[in-house]
Amino acid sequence: xxxxxxxxxxxxxxxxxxxxxxxxxxxxxxxxxxxxxxxxxxxxxxxxxxxxxxxxxxxxxxxxxxxxxxxxxxxxxxxxxxxxxxxxxxxxxxxxxxxxxxxxxxxxxxxxxxxxxxxxxxxxxxxxxxxxxxxxxxxxxxxxxxxxxxxxxxxxxxxxxxxxxxxxxxxxxxxxxxxxxxxxxxxxxxxxxxxxxxxxxxxxxxxxxxxxxxxxxxxxxxxxxxxxxxxxxxxxxxxxxxxxxxxxxx
Amino acid sequence: xxxxxxxxxxxxxxxxxxxxxxxxxxxxxxxxxxxxxxxxxxxxxxxxxxxxxxxxxxxxxxxxxxxxxxxxxxxxxxxxxxxxxxxxxxxxxxxxxxxxxxxxxxxxxxxxxxxxxxxxxxxxxxxxxxxxxxxxxxxxxxxxxxxxxxxxxxxxxxxxxxxxxxxxxxxxxxxxxxxxxxxxxxxxxxxxxxxxxxxxxxxxxxxxxxxxxxxxxxxxxxxxxxxxxxxxxxxxxxxxxxxxxxxxxxxxxxxxxxxxxxxxxxxxxxxxxxxxxxxxxxxxxxxxxxxxxxxxxxxxxxxxxxxxxxxx
Numbered sequence: 001x002x003x004x005x006x007x008x009x010x011x012x013x014x015x016x017x018x019x020x021x022x023x024x025x026x027x028x029x030x031x032x033x034x035x036x037x038x039x040x041x042x043x044x045x046x047x048x049x050x051x052x053x054x055x056x057x058x059x060x061x062x063x064x065x066x067x068x069x070x071x072x073x074x075x076x077x078x079x080x081x082x083x084x085x086x087x088x089x090x091x092x093x094x095x096x097x098x099x100x101x102x103x104x105x106x107x108x109x110x111x112x113x114x115x116x117x118x119x120x121x122x123x124x125x126x127x128x129x130x131x132x133x134x135x136x137x138x139x140x141x142x143x144x145x146x147x148x149x150x151x152x153x154x155x156x157x158x159x160x161x162x163x164x165x166x167x168x169x170x171x172x173x174x175x176x177x178x179x180x181x182x183x184x185x186x187x188x189x190x191x192x193x194x195x196x197x198x199x200x201x202x203x204x205x206x207x208x209x210x211x212x213x214x215x216x217x218x219x220x221x222x223x224x225x226x227x228x229x230x231x232x233x234x235x236x237x238x239x240x241x242x243x244x245x246x247x248x249x250x
Numbered sequence: 251x252x253x254x255x256x257x258x259x260x261x262x263x264x265x266x267x268x269x270x271x272x273x274x275x276x277x278x279x280x281x282x283x284x285x286x287x288x289x290x291x292x293x294x295x296x297x298x299x300x301x302x303x304x305x306x307x308x309x310x311x312x313x314x315x316x317x318x319x320x321x322x323x324x325x326x327x328x329x330x331x332x333x334x335x336x337x338x339x340x341x342x343x344x345x346x347x348x349x350x351x352x353x354x355x356x357x358x359x360x361x362x363x364x365x366x367x368x369x370x371x372x373x374x375x376x377x378x379x380x381x382x383x384x385x386x387x388x389x390x391x392x393x394x395x396x397x398x399x400x401x402x403x404x405x406x407x408x409x410x411x412x413x414x415x416x417x418x419x420x421x422x423x424x425x426x427x428x429x430x431x432x433x434x435x436x437x438x439x440x441x442x443x444x445x446x447x448x449x450x451x452x453x454x455x456x457x458x459x460x461x462x463x464x465x466x467x468x469x470x471x472x473x474x475x476x477x478x479x480x481x482x483x484x485x486x487x488x489x490x491x492x493x494x495x496x497x498x499x500x501x502x503x504x505x506x507x508x509x510x511x512x513x514x515x516x517x518x519x520x521x522x523x524x525x526x527x528x529x530x531x532x533x534x535x536x537x538x539x540x541x542x543x544x545x546x547x548x549x550x551x552x553x554x555x556x557x558x559x560x561x562x
Contacts, residue, residue, distance in 0.1 A: 007323075007357060013353040019343045084338040085435035086398070089301050090354040091323045246304060250264075 007096045014087070014100025015107065022070055022077070023108060026058070027164050032069025032108060036062045052125055056211045057117045057180045059137075060204035064175065067109025067141045071148025072160075072167040074101045075241070079158040079248045094245065095238045098149055102234065105145035113137055125211070132219075133210045140203040140225045146233035147199065153240035156247040179204045184216040192216070199229035252315055254279045254363035254406050254437035255300065260309035262295050265384050271461035277454075280435040283427070284442060288554055291470065292461040293441045294334050297410050300439070301333070314405045327355065328406035332395045334411050334441070342386040344375050346393050347383060348401050355402035362401070369397040373427065377457040389420030396424060406437045413447060425451060446549040455546075457553050464553040472549045478502065479544035479552060482518055484525055485510045487535040498524055499544075510538070 010145070022028055040058050047054065078084040087097060117137065120127070127133055151167040177191070178200035184192055190232075195201040206222035209215030262270040270292040274415035277283040277309050287293045298304045300311055302322035311318040314328035344553045345366060352362035370376040373393040383391060392412065399407060409428070413421035432438050448455055449469045455487050456466040465472060492511055495504035502514040507522060515521045518541050529536050543551075 010354050010356070013350065017342070017350050019338070020346070021339060081340065083302065083339055085333045086331075086337065086351075086395075087304050087334055087354075089326065090351060091356075092354055093323060191509040249298070249303065 007010060007093055010090075010092050011096050011099040011103060013169070014092075014097055015103035018070070018101060018104035019076055019107065022074055022104065025073065025077075027073055027160060028069050028103050028108070029169070031164060032066045032112065036065035036112075039065070039107075048084045051123065052211055054086060055120055055125065056204060056207040059113065059120075059207050060178070060180050060200060061175060062116055063109060063113040063137065063140055063203065064144055064171070064200050066112035067144035068107060068148035068151070068167065068171055069105075070108045071101055071105035071145055072152045072163045074104070075149075075152045075248075076157050076160045076163045076214075079156075080160070085237045085249055088249075094242055098234075098238050098241055099153075101149045102142070102237070105148050106141050109141040109145060110138065113141060128213060133207065136203065136206045136210070136223065136226070137207075139223065139230065140199075140206075143203075143226050143230040143233065146230050146237060150233050150237035150240065153237055153244055156244035158248070174198050174200055177201070179208075179216070183208065183214075185214075199233075202226050252279070253277060253312070254281065254314060255283070255439060256310075256312040257296075257300070258310040260296065260299060260306050260311055262292075262299060262304070262306045268461050270299070270306070273458070273463050274309075275456055275463060275466055277439060279435060279437055281431070281453045282432050282438040282440060282451050284440050284448040284455035285458065286442065286445070286448055286455055286550060287458035292299070293458060294410060294460075297334070297408055301329060301331050301408055303333075317389070319332055319538065327402075328404060329406045329408060330399035330402060331408045332392075332399045332410060332412050335413075338386075338391055338394050338398065340381045341382065343380050343382055344370060344386075344397075345379040347394060347398060352401045357402050365401050365403065366397075369400055369465050373394055373397050374423075381491045388418050389423075392416055392420060392424065396427060400431065404436070406439065407431060408439045408443045411443065412440070413442070413444065417545070421447075445545065445550060449546045457550060459554050465549075473544050476544045476549045476552055477552045478516055479514070479548045480516075480518065482513045482515065482521055482525070483507070483510050483538070483540045484513065485537040485539075485544050486529065487537055490532075490534070494528075500524070512542075 043058060043061065044054055045143050075084065078087065117210050148167065151170060152163050157163055178198040179195055179202065183243060184195050184201060184205060187195060202217065202222040202225040205215045206219060207218055253276040259268055259272045261272050271401060273296065281296065285293050285296065300313055300318060301541065302318050302325060305319065311534035313325045316328065318325045339350070342350065348366040348369065349362065352366065357365065370379050373396065375393060375397065376389065383394065396412065399460045413424050416424065423560050425447065428438055452469065453465060454468050455472060457464045467475070492504040492506055495501050495511070495513060500515055500517045507513045513521060521537065525536070525539065
């Protein structure tokens with residue numbers, strides 16, 4: 001009998017397969033490494049702001065781009081290479097596959113987003129609570145990974161580039177409305193309302209609080225919002241993939 | 251009796267199209283069951299329902315004793331599948347592909363290593379086990395897919411067009427392996443376009459058309475039910491006018507076929523006597539004369555398109 005635990009173990013097997021296959025794919029390297037690197041350089045160079053104030057935005061942006069770089073391409077790629085049907089013939093539920101895809105996206109994001117965090121430690125920058133930041137980083141990576149897999153659900157395309165392009169259409173506006181470049185408290189009222197709809201807002205706000213003790217929302221709310229977004233994205237991803245599966249297989 | 255596969259009133263619609271229309275059949279344990287039909291007849295939809303990939307709109311399906319609709323994951327645990335539209339992971343090696351599928355079936359690691367090694371050797375892939383599947387030929391990929399379907403030692407094996415597009419040697423090897431697998435009293439559900447393949451391999455055959463089962467029986471019985479399709483193939487030393495044959499009440503139809511004539515009849519012996527007499531009367535020599543039983547292809551065409559499609 002395939003219990004929940006057994007299915008989760010199989011999600012880990014799928015995540016391992018994804019790591020072997022997709023981490024070295026061109027679009028993942030470009031959208032997950034090259035792009036955030038240059039965006040980070042553009043963000044940092046020429047700005048006369050203390051590093052401690054730059055780093056929250058930098059960590060938010062890096063985490064967001066890396067954790068959402070793997071997810072959008074996996075299902076379209078598997079549809080195109082005819083491996084999705086092979087996978088679905090195995091005794092795994094669709095949610096097992098989706099969770100496996102989320103995990104691989106999450107691990108990629110976590111590994112890369114550790115770099116600016118390590119830079120923080122290396123430079124001896126004092127944090128309010130390092131463990132809390134680490135926990136926030138883990139939840140944020142899970143949240144963005146779930147979002148990335150949700151973005152691959154519709155339209156049910158078999159062209160990874162289409163999925164990547166459409167996910168970029170969602171990701172870029174999110175970066176601009178989430179307090180990465182301008183802190184939420186400096187936004188006009190309508191701006192704060194829009195910002196509150198983005199999960200990245202809560203992560204950036206959390207990091208800013210833990211770095212410079214200056215946030216817009218209470219820290220607990222940042223955590224709760226991220227957990228709520230993660231749950232909603234994961235649930236929506238599973239439901240939407242279930243709905244579009246027949247089209248993918250046809 | 252507990253069947254390996256039991257299907258009751260299975261139905262599936264795609265918008266306005268009824269892909270599978272209230273079909274029912276059983277497959278006995280240890281049987282090689284052929285599933286024949288033209289493109290769009292409902293073969294792949296039926297296999298996809300039986301392998302838990304899609305849900306039907308009505309009916310019941312049991313595989314290895316498990317309800318596919320209520321317990322798809324448990325049912326899938328007992329089957330191996332070579333889907334019609336499928337591929338191995340080209341960015342993984344043959345061994346990695348087998349390990350992936352074995353782990354997804356929860357095969358214990360020691361047993362998985364043994365199964366994988368034995369299958370790779372049996373299917374002639376052991377020497378290339380550490381090469382990326384990207385460099386494999388189509389035949390090698392198809393052999394690997396069969397290895398992947400067998401790595402969990404399934405009770406029921408579903409094969410959807412397994413030899414389609416393969417060269418003669420690879421197709422023959424796969425057919426040999428299917429027969430060998432069946433010798434261990436394992437059940438095989440084979441969907442194919444290849445009549446000769448179905449004739450050679452299958453204990454029983456179901457013919458599906460427009461989502462409905464047109465016939466189910468052994469290849470021999472299916473042919474015997476279509477004796478009106480038997481014909482006499484005769485070649486004379488000169489071209490003859492086949493219109494003259496049609497006047498004989500025992501002859502259903504006479505069709506020129508190259509330098510031969512195919513004469514369809516329910517009474518071959520009296521037609522043979524007529525042909526000998528005809529040759530004498532017209533000063534002709536009979537070069538060859540054979541009584542031909544209907545092929546499975548004839549039976550198939552008759553069921554799909556009617557008798558006239560065969561006799562033309």
